[in-house]
Amino acid sequence: MRIVVLSGGVGGSRFIRGLLAATAPDDDITVVANTADDLWLFGLRVCPDLDTVMYTLGDGIDSGRGWGRTQETWNAKEELAAYGAPQAWFGLGDRDLATHLVRSDLLRSGAGLTEATDRLCRRWAPGTDLDRIRLLPMTEDEVETWISTTVDGQDVDLHFQEFWIRHQASVPVHAVTQRGIETSRPAPGVQEAIAFADVVILPPSNPIVSVGPILAVPGVREALRGGVAPVVGVSPIIDGGAVRGMADQLLAGLNVENSAAAVAELHGSRSGDGVLDGWLVDESDADLLPRITGAGISARAVPLWMRDAATTQRLAEDTLDLARGLVRG
Ligand code: GDP
Ligand code: CA
Numbered sequence: 001m002r003i004v005v006l007s008g009g010v011g012g013s014r015f016i017r018g019l020l021a022a023t024a025p026d027d028d029i030t031v032v033a034n035t036a037d038d039l040w041l042f043g044l045r046v047c048p049d050l051d052t053v054m055y056t057l058g059d060g061i062d063s064g065r066g067w068g069r070t071q072e073t074w075n076a077k078e079e080l081a082a083y084g085a086p087q088a089w090f091g092l093g094d095r096d097l098a099t100h101l102v103r104s105d106l107l108r109s110g111a112g113l114t115e116a117t118d119r120l121c122r123r124w125a126p127g128t129d130l131d132r133i134r135l136l137p138m139t140e141d142e143v144e145t146w147i148s149t150t151v152d153g154q155d156v157d158l159h160f161q162e163f164w165i166r167h168q169a170s171v172p173v174h175a176v177t178q179r180g181i182e183t184s185r186p187a188p189g190v191q192e193a194i195a196f197a198d199v200v201i202l203p204p205s206n207p208i209v210s211v212g213p214i215l216a217v218p219g220v221r222e223a224l225r226g227g228v229a230p231v232v233g234v235s236p237i238i239d240g241g242a243v244r245g246m247a248d249q250l251l252a253g254l255n256v257e258n259s260a261a262a263v264a265e266l267h268g269s270r271s272g273d274g275v276l277d278g279w280l281v282d283e284s285d286a287d288l289l290p291r292i293t294g295a296g297i298s299a300r301a302v303p304l305w306m307r308d309a310a311t312t313q314r315l316a317e318d319t320l321d322l323a324r325g326l327v328r329g
Contacts (some may be wrong), residue, residue: 001024002229003030004201005200005201006201007033008034010208011205012033012243013052013056013203015203016029016057018312019319024226030130032136034210037160037210040143045100047113047137050135051067054120059124067136103117112187114187136189138217139187143180144160144180175254184218185218187262197227201233202232206245207236233276234280238282277326281300283304298325298326
C-alpha cells in the first residue's frame with residue numbers, strides 16, 4: 001500500500017507514529033510536511049514541522065515538550081539574549097542548532113530543501129521509525145506564514161512563529177497570509193507520490209497553518225483532486241476545541257466556526273470543488289455526521305484523542321478502514 005500523509009508538526013507526527021504501528025514494513029509511506037512555518041533566524045533556515053517529524057520518528061524528540069531535542073541545553077539562546085538579540089524569543093536549543101547549521105550549510109552550497117532534509121534524516125533513520133518513511137518538504141521555495149494582528153493598540157504583521165512563540169497566540173488574529181505561496185512549486189516527488197498513492201491522509205494537523213499551506217501550493221490540490229487515491233482526513237478539532245495547539249484561535253480569527261464539521265467544509269468534498277472523500281470526527285461530535293455527509297463527505301465518529309500508542313494506532317486503523325471503503329475506480 002502506498003500512503004501519503006500531509007503533515008504539520010506535533011499532531012501530524014503523533015498520527016504518523018500510529019500509522020506506522022497500523023501498517024506493514026513494506027507499505028510505502030511518504031510524508032509531505034508543511035514548510036510555511038519556516039523562518040530565517042540568525043542566518044539559519046529553521047524548519048519547525050520538518051524537524052518535529054524528523055525528531056519524533058527518529059526518537060530524538062523531547063516528548064514532554066512535543067518539539068525540539070531531548071536532553072537539550074539552552075546556552076546559545078541565553079548568550080543571544082545577553083547580547084539583546086531581537087530574535088532571542090525563539091526556542092533555539094544547542095542541539096537543535098546543529099540541525100539548522102547543517103541544513104543551512106547544505107542549502108548555501110546549492111542543495112534543495114528536499115536533499116537537505118534527506119541528508120538530515122539519514123542520521124536519525126537507522127533503527128528508528130524514520131527509516132520506514134520518506135520525508136519531503138511541501139515545496140523547496142520559501143513560503144512564510146504571517147499573521148495580521150494588533151499588539152499594544154498597533155496593527156502589525158507578525159511572522160507566525162513570533163505570533164505563536166513570543167505572543168503565545170494571545171493576540172487577535174485578523175488575517176493569515178502565506179507569503180510566497182502563489183509562486184511556489186511542489187517539491188520534487190510530491191505530485192508523483194500523490195498520483196501513485198493508494199490513499200492520501202490529512203492527519204489531525206492545524207487546518208489553517210499546517211494542512212492549509214500544503215493544499216495551497218499550486219499543483220497539490222489538483223493532484224489530490226485528479227488522483228485515484230481516496231483522500232481522508234482526521235479532525236484536529238474535538239468537541240469545539242483544539243486538542244493541542246492554537247487551531248481554535250486561528251479559526252476564530254478567520255470567522256470559521258470551531259467545529260469538526262466546519263473544518264471538513266473548509267477542505268470541501270472532492271465531489272464538489274474540495275479535496276476530501278472521507279472525514280473522521282470524535283465520538284463526542286457524532287451529531288455532526290449528517291452535516292458532513294450532507295456536504296458530500298463520508299464521515300464516521302471514532303475516538304480521536306491520541307492519548308497513547310494504542311489509541312493512536314486505533315485511530316490510524318480507523319482512518320485506513322474509512323479509506324478502504326472509498327476506493328474509486
Ligand atoms: P504543529 O505544526 O506542531 O502545530 O502541529 P500540527 O499542525 O501537526 O497539529 C496541531 C493540531 O493537532 C492542534 O491544533 C490540534 O488541533 C491537533 N491535535 C493535537 N493532538 C490531537 C489529538 O490527540 N487528537 C486530535 N484529533 N487532534 C489533535
Ligand atoms: Ca507547525
